[in-house]
Amino acid sequence: MIELEHLEKRYGAQAVVQDLNLVFPAGQVTALLGPSGCGKTTTLRMINRLIEPTAGVVRLDGQDTRGLRPEVLRRGIGYVIQQIGLFPHLNVAQNVATVPELLGRSRQDTARRVDELLALVGLDPDTFRHKRPAQLSGGQAQRVGVARALAADPPVLLMDEPFGALDPLAREHLQQAFREIQRRLHKTVVMVTHDIDEALRLGDRIALMNAGRLEQFGTPDDLVHRPTSSFVSAFLGEDAALRQLAGYRAADFMNPGEKVAGLPTVEASLDARSALGVMLREGSDRLTVMTDGVPAGVLHWSNLRREP
Numbered sequence: 001m002i003e004l005e006h007l008e009k010r011y012g013a014q015a016v017v018q019d020l021n022l023v024f025p026a027g028q029v030t031a032l033l034g035p036s037g038c039g040k041t042t043t044l045r046m047i048n049r050l051i052e053p054t055a056g057v058v059r060l061d062g063q064d065t066r067g068l069r070p071e072v073l074r075r076g077i078g079y080v081i082q083q084i085g086l087f088p089h090l091n092v093a094q095n096v097a098t099v100p101e102l103l104g105r106s107r108q109d110t111a112r113r114v115d116e117l118l119a120l121v122g123l124d125p126d127t128f129r130h131k132r133p134a135q136l137s138g139g140q141a142q143r144v145g146v147a148r149a150l151a152a153d154p155p156v157l158l159m160d161e162p163f164g165a166l167d168p169l170a171r172e173h174l175q176q177a178f179r180e181i182q183r184r185l186h187k188t189v190v191m192v193t194h195d196i197d198e199a200l201r202l203g204d205r206i207a208l209m210n211a212g213r214l215e216q217f218g219t220p221d222d223l224v225h226r227p228t229s230s231f232v233s234a235f236l237g238e239d240a241a242l243r244q245l246a247g248y249r250a251a252d253f254m255n256p257g258e259k260v261a262g263l264p265t266v267e268a269s270l271d272a273r274s275a276l277g278v279m280l281r282e283g284s285d286r287l288t289v290m291t292d293g294v295p296a297g298v299l300h301w302s303n304l305r306r307e308p
């Protein structure tokens with residue numbers, strides 16, 4: 001768990017983060033969302049002390065981070081940024097192995113760990129182990145960056161626009177991969193993004209910032225359905241509820257076990273927004289949701305208008 005108490009950062013007379021009080025729950029993904037310049041990156045970097053706060057406290061599992069040496073603090077915190085900065089002269093395996101080697105793990109353990117991590121982020125170890133960063137696509141390089149951040153098995157992962165530089169398709173693939181990884185690893189993740197869809201899709205919680213202050217903290221459902229200010233509703237946009245559907249699967253909204261013959265079918269893993277697209281395309285207000293080729297339930301149009 002990461003706690004921010006009255007956290008503040010000033011540059012001269014300008015306060016870029018002000019009286020920020022926030023708890024990032026353990027094992028969950030919190031998206032730090034907000035318009036450009038609102039202080040997201042500054043907040044993130046105060047957690048691993050790449051930026052020193054002007055005032056206030058950051059606690060990591062109850063411990064005041066001011067009492068730790070920054071390099072010791074950072075060993076327990078993975079950090080993924082948009083320009084991931086892989087070492088160009090090292091191959092993929094060597095890049096991922098940097099931290100385990102620093103920690104003095106054996107060569108054999110490290111090699112095994114590197115292969116596990118590459119597989120985890122969806123890169124075949126045999127194909128990618130020996131490639132140089134220059135031989136990778138943007139999406140592949142970003143996957144290596146995620147693998148490297150996970151290499152020391154840190155309980156906390158800070159991510160700053162980790163998928164920002166990718167084209168929409170690569171971005172969606174990597175978001176999907178990240179969700180699967182997080183389902184297994186349960187890291188405490190703080191992810192800076194200015195992309196509302198990304199925050200709705202990946203965040204268990206969203207902290208929406210505005211001009212250095214916290215505007216609302218809650219689940220995606222809270223922000224979409226129960227915005228606490230006009231800033232929140234304006235920032236998310238009128239179609240927020242529709243866009244939020246992308247973060248759910250068709251199965252999340254279906255009536256499990258219901259059977260109706262002759263309906264168009266969708267896979268249970270399809271996102272709910274795409275399922276809505278199928279309804280519109282097929283002109284049907286109901287769909288049969290399939291799991292492993294077997295009907296698992298029926299998705300009704302009206303279900304999509306409720307919270308899952």
Ligand SMILES: Nc1ncnc2c1ncn2[C@@H]1O[C@H](COP(=O)(O)OP(=O)(O)OP(=O)(O)O)[C@@H](O)[C@H]1O
Nearest residue numbers: 011016034035036037038039040041042043192194
């Ligand atoms: N070293 C610095 N000196 C002075 N002002 C700074 C410094 N670093 C950041 N700022 C200012 O602090 C504010 C917040 O910056 P920050 O990078 O945290 O915003 P952000 O929400 O991450 O924005 P973006 O989404 O555009 O990256 C901005 O107005 C920025 O100009």
